[in-house]
Amino acid sequence: MKALDIAEVATRTGVPASALRFYEEKGLIASIGRRGLKRLFMPDVVERLSLIALGRLAGFSLEEIAGMFATDGRLRIKREQLAAKADDLDSTIRRLSAMRDGLRHAAKCSAPSHLECPTFRRLVNAAGQLSRTQSRKTVGKSKGLRKKR
Template sequence: MKLIEISQVAKRSGVPASTLRFYEEKGLIESLGRRGLRRIYGQDVFGRLSLIGLGRMAGFSLDQIGAMFGTGPRAQIDRKLLSQKAVELGRTIRQLSALKNGLEHAAACPAPSHMECPSFQRLLKIAAARSGKSRSDRGRQRHV
């Protein structure tokens, strides 16, 4: 097995060495030892880093990603968690798409001002409702 120093892993993966050390502290990757003061990794570190990157892109926390890795060399991906995240992403995509369409309409609206545009007024009401919900959710989280 070819061993790779941390600087080479960082260079080839685009993940800074400080992040690699942090991932190791979190148990997401594992060095195989040291060559002098430098950590060394096996080739499998690149697969792990790809899985971490994919998980981060999907919005999983590092703790969730770590739980999916489980113990041993194979990732034990929780299919139910993946399904829940897919539903969540679908909801976010729909919301962002509606927002995009509303903004495009407001940008081209023939009304004399945005405040006179019915579509823009609907966007403002939606934003106000979500803003109030977000504040109440944060308050609830603090008291849990």
């Protein structure tokens, strides 16, 4: 097998060299040496980068993706983890579908203003509640970080 330099990997995968260096730093991929100043990779890095891209598209963090590879480099994904992510995606799809439907209704609504449209008001209220919930979570996390220091 012919080793690929970082430029070849970037060209084949569309992943910028800077991201490849970052992935290597995070332990997601490994170079096998250098040719001059360029890192070298085994050809199977292309498939691994496709797996990483799939994980990112599904919403997994890089840390979660790294945990899906065993120390020998083989893929070790827990089925429960996939099912949980699928459930998260279902929830996101329902939320976004409701938002889309509400926005379409508001665009066609005959109310004199959007704020007089009950459907639009429900969207505004739901967004406000979600924002407050996320703010509390963020504040709680930041307080937790301050306590640990």
